[in-house]
Amino acid sequence: MPTLPVLYDYLDSGNGYKCRLLLAQLNIPYTRVELDIDRGETRTPEFLAKNPNGRIPALELDDGTVLAESNAILCYLADGTPYWPSDRLAKAQVLQWLFFEQYSHEPYVATPRYILRHLGRQHPRMSEMPDRLKRGRDALSVMDTHLAKHDFFVGNRYTIADIALYAYTHRAHEADLDLTPWPALRSWLARVASQPGHIKMLPGD
Structure with a gap:
C-alpha cells in the first residue's frame, strides 16, 4: 500500500499554507511534519539531505522524491485538475x-x-x-x-x-x-x- 505524501511545513508560513490549502481542496490525505524555522529545524543534516536549500515547504512523495518550492508543489498537485488550466x-x-x-x-x-x-x-x-x-x-x-x-x-x-x-x-x-x-x-x-x-x-x- 503506498505511503502518504509528507509535507514538511511550518504553521506560520504562508508558503506552507499554500500547499495545505490545495491539498485540502483536492482532498488529498498526507502527513504533515512541523519544522520550526526559528529554531533551525530546517538546517539539520536530516532535513538538508531531503532539501539542500534548507527551506519549507517540501513535499516528499511516496517514492521518496522530494519536491521543494511552494509554487512548484502547487503546479505538481494541481496538474490534471481544474486548479491548473490545460489551455x-x-x-x-x-x-x-x-x-x-x-x-x-x-x-x-x-x-x-x-x-x-x-x-x-x-x-x-x-x-x-x-x-x-x-x-x-x-x-x-x-x-x-x-x-x-x-x-x-x-x-x-x-x-x-x-x-x-x-x-x-x-x-x-x-x-x-x-x-x-x-x-x-x-x-x-x-x-x-x-x-x-x-x-x-x-x-x-
Missing part, C-alpha cells in the same frame, strides 16, 4: 502570476510580516521596512487593478494563481499593510475564502 495561454498566465508572487509580492509582503512577527520592532532589520512596504503597496495595487476587471487572476476562475497570492495577502495586516485602499482586492479575498474546501491558515483564525 496553453491560461497556463502561462498562471505562471505569470506565480512568478509575480515570488518576485514582486512575497519579498515585500511576507518578509515584512516575518520581521514584525518573528524578529520584532526593535530588530535592526526594521530599517528595511519603508522600502519593502512601499514595494508591497505597489504589488497590491497591481493586483487590485487586475481584480477590478476580473473575479480571479486567470480565466475568471479559481486557480493556483489565486492560492499563491492569497496566502500572504490575507495576512497583509500583520505586515503593517492596510488593505483599505484596494476594494477589488478585498472582495477577491472574500471570494477565495468562500471556495469549497477552503481552510484557514492558523488555529483560531
Whole structure:
C-alpha cells in the first residue's frame, strides 16, 4: 500500500499554507511534519539531505522524491485538475502570476510580516521596512487593478494563481499593510475564502 505524501511545513508560513490549502481542496490525505524555522529545524543534516536549500515547504512523495518550492508543489498537485488550466495561454498566465508572487509580492509582503512577527520592532532589520512596504503597496495595487476587471487572476476562475497570492495577502495586516485602499482586492479575498474546501491558515483564525 503506498505511503502518504509528507509535507514538511511550518504553521506560520504562508508558503506552507499554500500547499495545505490545495491539498485540502483536492482532498488529498498526507502527513504533515512541523519544522520550526526559528529554531533551525530546517538546517539539520536530516532535513538538508531531503532539501539542500534548507527551506519549507517540501513535499516528499511516496517514492521518496522530494519536491521543494511552494509554487512548484502547487503546479505538481494541481496538474490534471481544474486548479491548473490545460489551455496553453491560461497556463502561462498562471505562471505569470506565480512568478509575480515570488518576485514582486512575497519579498515585500511576507518578509515584512516575518520581521514584525518573528524578529520584532526593535530588530535592526526594521530599517528595511519603508522600502519593502512601499514595494508591497505597489504589488497590491497591481493586483487590485487586475481584480477590478476580473473575479480571479486567470480565466475568471479559481486557480493556483489565486492560492499563491492569497496566502500572504490575507495576512497583509500583520505586515503593517492596510488593505483599505484596494476594494477589488478585498472582495477577491472574500471570494477565495468562500471556495469549497477552503481552510484557514492558523488555529483560531
